[in-house]
Amino acid sequence: MNGFYTLFHKELLRFWKVGLQSIFAPMIATLIYLFIFSHVLEERAQAYPGVTYPVFLIPGLLMMAMLQNSFANSSSSLIQSKISGSIVFVLLSPLSYMEVFVAYILASIVRGLLVGAGIYLVILIFFDMPLQSLSWVFIFALIGNGFLGVLGVIAAIWAEKFDQLAAFQNFVILPLTFLSGVFYTIHSLPPFWESISRFNPFFYVIDGFRYGFFGISDVSPYFSLMIVGIGFLAVSWVTLRMLKTGYKLRQ
Numbered sequence: 001m002n003g004f005y006t007l008f009h010k011e012l013l014r015f016w017k018v019g020l021q022s023i024f025a026p027m028i029a030t031l032i033y034l035f036i037f038s039h040v041l042e043e044r045a046q047a048y049p050g051v052t053y054p055v056f057l058i059p060g061l062l063m064m065a066m067l068q069n070s071f072a073n074s075s076s077s078l079i080q081s082k083i084s085g086s087i088v089f090v091l092l093s094p095l096s097y098m099e100v101f102v103a104y105i106l107a108s109i110v111r112g113l114l115v116g117a118g119i120y121l122v123i124l125i126f127f128d129m130p131l132q133s134l135s136w137v138f139i140f141a142l143i144g145n146g147f148l149g150v151l152g153v154i155a156a157i158w159a160e161k162f163d164q165l166a167a168f169q170n171f172v173i174l175p176l177t178f179l180s181g182v183f184y185t186i187h188s189l190p191p192f193w194e195s196i197s198r199f200n201p202f203f204y205v206i207d208g209f210r211y212g213f214f215g216i217s218d219v220s221p222y223f224s225l226m227i228v229g230i231g232f233l234a235v236s237w238v239t240l241r242m243l244k245t246g247y248k249l250r251q
Contacts, residue, residue, distance in 0.1 A: 004095060004103055007100065012110060015107070015111050023115055026065045030065045030119050037183065047188070058127065060210065062116050062123075063140070063141070063205060064178075064206070066116040066145055067177055067202065068148075070109065070111060075169070078156035078157065079162065082160075101236075101239060104152075108146070108148070109146055136212030140208040150236050153239050153243075157248050158248065179200060187218060201227060204223075204224035
C-alpha cells in the first residue's frame with residue numbers, strides 16, 4: 001500500500017503545485033460564464049417554476065467545470081509520463097494495475113471536487129442557492145468526477161502525442177459537456193434533439209446533480225444514477241483491461 005499512497009500523493013502534488021492553473025483558473029472561467037449568461041438571459045428564460053435562470057445555470061456550470069478538470073487531471077498526467085518516458089517507473093514498480101488505476105482516478109476526483117467546492121463557495125457570495133439533498137449532490141459529484149477521470153486515462157493511453165489527446169478533448173469531451181443540459185432543460189428542445197440528448201451520459205450526471213439542489217430534474221435521479229453507474233463500470237473495465245495488458249504502455 002505504500003506504493004499506492006506514494007503515487008496518489010504524487011498525483012495530488014502535481015496539480016496542487018500549479019493551483020493557480022489547475023484550481024483557480026477554472027473557477028474564474030466558470031464565474032465568467034455565469035455572469036455573462038445570467039446578465040443576458042436572466043429576464044428572458046426560466047427553466048423550472050420558481051427558479052431563476054442564473055440559479056438554474058449554477059449546478060450545470062459547477063458540474064461542467066468538475067468534469068472537465070477531472071478529465072484533464074488524469075489525461076495530462078498520464079500522457080506526460082508516456083511522452084517523457086517516466087511511465088516506466090510506474091510500470092516497473094510492484095504496484096498492481098488496480099492500484100495504479102485507483103491512484104489516478106482518486107486524484108482526478110479530488111481535483112474535480114476542489115474546483116467545484118471553490119466555485120460553489122464564491123457563488124454563495126452572489127446568489128442564494130437552494131440545497132434540497134446534499135446526498136444526491138455528493139453522489140453525482142463523486143461518480144461524475146470518477147467517470148471523467150477514467151475517460152482521461154483511456155484517452156491518455158490511446159493518444160501517442162499531445163495533439164491526439166487535445167483532439168479527444170475538443171471533439172468528444174467538450175461537445176458532450178456543452179450539450180448535456182448545462183445551459184438548458186432538454187424539455188425545451190425539439191423532440192428529435194431531446195431524444196438525441198438522452199444518449200449523452202453527461203446529461204444524466206448533470207441532471208442528477210441539479211436534482212440535489214432543486215429537487216426537480218428532467219428524469220428520475222435513480223434512473224440517472226443507474227445510467228451513470230453503468231457507464232462508469234463499463235469504462236472502468238475497459239481501462240483496467242488496457243492497464244493489465246499494457247496497451248500502448250509497454251512498448
